[in-house]
Amino acid sequence: MGLPGIVIALGAMIWMAFRGWSILLIAPAAALLAAATAGQPLLANWTQVFMGSAAGFVAQFFPLFLLGALFGKLMDDSGSVTAIADWMTRTLGPRRAMLAVVLAGALLTYGGVSLFVAFFVLAPMAHALFRAADIPHRLMPAAIVLGTSTFTMSALPGTPAIQNAIPMPFFSTTPFAAPGLGIVASAIMLAFGMWWLTRCEGAARRAGEGYGVGTADAHVDEVAERPLIRERASTAREFDPAETLHGQRSIEAPRIVVALLPLAVVIGVNLVMSLVVLPRIDAAYLGLPEWGATSLQAVGGVWSVIVALTAAIVCLALLNLRRLPALRDSMGAGVHAAALPVLSVASLVGFGSVVAALPGFALVRDWVLSIEGGPLVSLAVATNVLSALTGSASGGLTIALDALGGTYLTRALEIGLDPAVLHRVAVMSAGTLDTLPHNGAVVTLLAVCGATHRQSYGGIVVVGIIGPLLALAAVIALGTLAGSF
Template identity: 70%
Template sequence: MGFLGILLGLGFLVWLAFRGWSVLLLAPAAALVAAAFAREPLLASWTQTFMGSAASFLAQFFPLFLLGALFGKLMNDSGAVTAIADFMTVRLGKDRAVLAVVLAGALVTYGGVSLFVAFFVLVPMAQALFRAADIPRRLAPAAIILGSSTFTMTALPGTPAIQNAIPMPFFGTTPFAAPGLGLIAAAIMFGVGLWWLRRAEASARRAGEGYGEGTDPALGVVIHDETVRERVTTAREFDPAEIRHGRSSPAPPPIFLAALPLVVVVSVNLLMSLVILPRLDVSFLAEERWGGVSLSAVAGVWSVVVALAAAILVLLGLHHRRIPSLRESMDAGANASVLPALSIASLVGFGAVIAALPAFAAVRDWVLTIEGGPLVSLAVATNILAALTGSASGGLTIALDALGDTYLTIASELGIDPALLHRIAVLGSGTLDILPHNGAVVSLLALCGATHRESYFDIVMVGIVSSLLALVAVIALGATFGSF
């Protein structure tokens, strides 16, 4: 009965989440369904297990949600993201429209701009370039996904994406875990994805298929869609409802000043991770009032937090006069972090209840005995949970909450570098999460005025197939040569 409860609870969560119901309601309800079938105490499961795990997730990662959403909103309202998109448009032009969209998405998301904020600028950019180059509009979502939701989210060393931060407290790693393997994975994703898009473009030209008729959808209509909002906030770290609050700069800044805050994010993150924090005396962390933790448990999150905070200060120093309503923009950025953080925390709470059920032991044992060893089983576990929840961050946290300590113990016994576990876990979370019900996919298709039937196959090729190939390569290289 306990295993049946796990299946029913998970099915209940996935089905209603796909239909646009709020995860804030669904996650505790689904957890209680599973607990009821296992004959576990319901109130204790909710208030002690569910809420305890959700609160722990917020305690660890809410600063990243807060600063990430605030940074993205200020970059948008200062005109900096638009300036970067315009620069790519001018430099590469319609003859290399696909490459321009991919590189613009990569630059802003690797620099710390929230995904939905990037969508809000990249979609009009892609539409203008693709229309001028007469490239089918159905390819625009795949180009945006490749640049913003693949190698910059899971592979590039130091990426401030929340997915790259989640394994750090579990494995004691930094945002730059396994940098060589990460760069190889990024090259595979970028190369395979760009090859597919160029192939699709060439095929469309031979068939005489142009941009397409009709008008592009109004972004303002899409961001008021509550179903889109519910799905986005489960998958990503920015609440779409807040994008319309505040006012954007009428004139974008020069490209150097626009890109400088992105450079600050990457450089400060690197300095904090590899130079500053390792030299600090933080022995006080062992005291009970500071949680009794080691530096390795908090260093990764601290690095990203300081990097984002420094970038925000630089951005305000450079562009505060360009932002028409600074207080309103900052309020909107802060507010935009709350619903995504609570939604993902609720998924984490659901996972904690499931992991605490006696029947979950059989699931854990099955995962750990998957052929190929711990690297393969870790990749499978994160893939499955990210696919079921439609959330890379939610699925990754559930997997590591339930199995992180076990994998760390196995790694210690087998001499596996925790940095390798970190990179494989992150890569695994960013493959099958891009299924049809994923919030980023649903929102992007709505913004582009495309349907799953028109555009989803190309999204699969650039987002799932390229990521799976990169994951397989990293597992093979990591098993052979270790972490590097």
Template identity: 70%
Template sequence: MGFIGILAGLGLLVALAFRGWSVLLLAPLAALVAAAFSGEPLLAHWTQTFMGSAARFVAQFFPLFLLGAVFGKVMDDTGSVTRIADYMTQKLGAGRAVLAVVLAGAFVTYGGVSLFVAFFVLAPMGLALFRAAGVPRRLMPAAIALGTSTFTMSALPGTPSIQNAIPMPFFGTTPFAAPGLGILASAIMLGFGLWWLNLMEKKARAAGEGFGPGEVAAPAEAAADDPIVRERASTAREFDPAEIKRGAHAPSEPSIGLAALPLIVVVAVNLLMSLVILPRMDVSYLAEPRWGGTSLSAVGGVWSVVVALCAAILTALAVNARRLPSLRTTLDAGANASVLPVFSVASLVGFGAVVAALPAFEAVRDWVLGIDGGPLVSLAVATNILAALTGSASGGLTIALDALGPTYMQIAAATGLDPALMHRVAVIGSGTLDSLPHNGAVVTLLAVCGTTHRESYKDIVMVGIVGALIGLVVVIALGSLVGSF
């Protein structure tokens, strides 16, 4: 009965979340359904297990959600994201429209700009470029997804994405875990995705297919106000789309150098904090009870990203001090944009904690750990499945590591497996099957581009799932053979 309860709770969560119900309500309800089938105390699981795990997630990662959303809104309102995208499209031209959109998305998201900010800036601009180049509109979502939601989210070393941060407290790693394997996986994802999109563009031109009918900018405006898009999106990434249109935009755009400077600061400060500054600091005081009896390995990765985002926000504000019409409005909108996503993902984590605490979950744990191929394969399978079911890379990844992270660390200690390798496998694994049709980022992307699943989802699958799976397989194979590098 306990296993049936887990399936019933999960089925309820997935089915109603797909229909736009709030995860804030669904996650505790699904957790209680699973606990009821096991005959477990319901109130204790809700107030102690569910809320305890959700609160720990918020305590660990809310600074990243907050700063990431504020940085994204500052970059949006200063016109920096628009300036960077404009620059890419001007330099590459309409003849390389797909490449321009991919690279613009990759640059801004690797620099720390929130995914949905990138969507709402890139979509209208990219669609206008695709129309001028005669590239089918249906390829636009896949081009944006390739640049914003694949290698810069999960593979490229140092990326400040929340997905790359989640394994750090579990494995004691940094944002630059397994850099060589991450770069290799990034090259595979980017190369495969561009190959596929170019192939589809050539086939469309040969068939005489052009851009297609429809307006250019209207879909993005409508998507920002869609409540179903908002609910699904809030479990997928760290920015509430409802705040996109709030704030005060600068009357003019900065120069390309000033626009790109905060993004460069994110990467540079993150690198310095991770590899130079924090390792030289005396943080022995962290072992004291007043600081939670923790260690630098448990908090250093998050600290690195927090300082990098703070430095980037200050840089963006400094170089645009006279251009922002209302600093308070911009900062408020960014801060508000982080609240619903962090609590939505925390609720998914709370659901996973209740399931992991049930007696029936022992069989699930044994099955996962017993998957042929070793711990890297089983870790990849676990993160893939949970990210697919929840429609959230961050939620699925945290659930998997909450339930299995300590076990994998024991395996690593016993076998000599590098935690950095597990970090990279887990993050890439979370960013593959999360892009199923119900994923909030997919739903939002299609909405802002004005296309449907039928028109564009196949290409999203190829660049967002197939390419990522190929990269994941290569990382696991090489990691198993030669270890982390």
């Protein structure tokens, strides 16, 4: 059947995922269905292609999932996340409720705190601020998305988000790839999102619409325990929300300086490793077979984030020892929170590898590469489509780069385009159309905020899709004309 078989397998996977089936089951099943319709050997595709690709993803990125989830859990249990949210509330107050929620989310996620940890702290903060300012609670999810899931995930230079790490082995780039383009994109996303949120707040006040009554104030523990939310969330991002219930949270919050210091360590160490330390290391030994026959350029970016997160975890633990009475339990919950997400995304990557190896995929590859506008436009389209179909930015991005990353790199070098631009465009493209109604982060956020798709999803589309698409278009135009800066 060729291409129709691929479409049927992909459609079946999406439908079953939306119905709540585990991606660990349906990804290999869909891959085998695609292989069967193409007349390809089933067991060989499962054990050699699917598992080989999935295992490669785990080997390459599991340290980032592990350390990121551990750092987020320790920030939560030490009271640091709550301290930062409270400080932002006191500093900006109800008069600037929108800005307070957005900036609090941006500060946490750019500092390396896992998205779902931030959700569970920001939602109660937003409820309090929006109620005091009498702003419609239906706007809360959009404000949180703007701060946590847009520019700090895909555009700000050096962000430790897993999405920003995935292109590094493919393009030999660093977390600070195309910093100028990233800053421009971040400014566009933030300015557009704040303009829209402020406009909505003003319109609501003129119409006499206040905070209102929804399904508000959903209990965090109850949300985290829902099986469907846990499954979708684990596919979408790098933290299993069920682990927020384990460990022991500190009753006492640290001072704001103590709470912020680990975030500063993540950013600072990442910068120093990327730009100062690693470029001076003689790592010729990496070319030997026992070290994977690789290069420092291919692994250096991941090493930078690993060292940054490790340093931040040590700093956090030392500063908050007395506020972490169950340190072993908190650390156990943190590392367990990484297991389901990394295996879920790896399964999506395995599915993509099977599909990419089928003869029918040649038609898809040729169509994508024939898109006019150059490699940046083609890469943006491919990554957007795959992230939308899988409901996972990291999954869609890895599938796109596994299948076409080498081709895009060759084309970029042929026209003198810096691979750093490819990196930034790929990451930004993964963080746009993945924000669809079935996305696990969207489903979880709406539940935590006590809102419904009907009430709040439109706002999420504006700040989480339209704004990032405008920024992506600007980066593609600037990157084409001026290259990386």
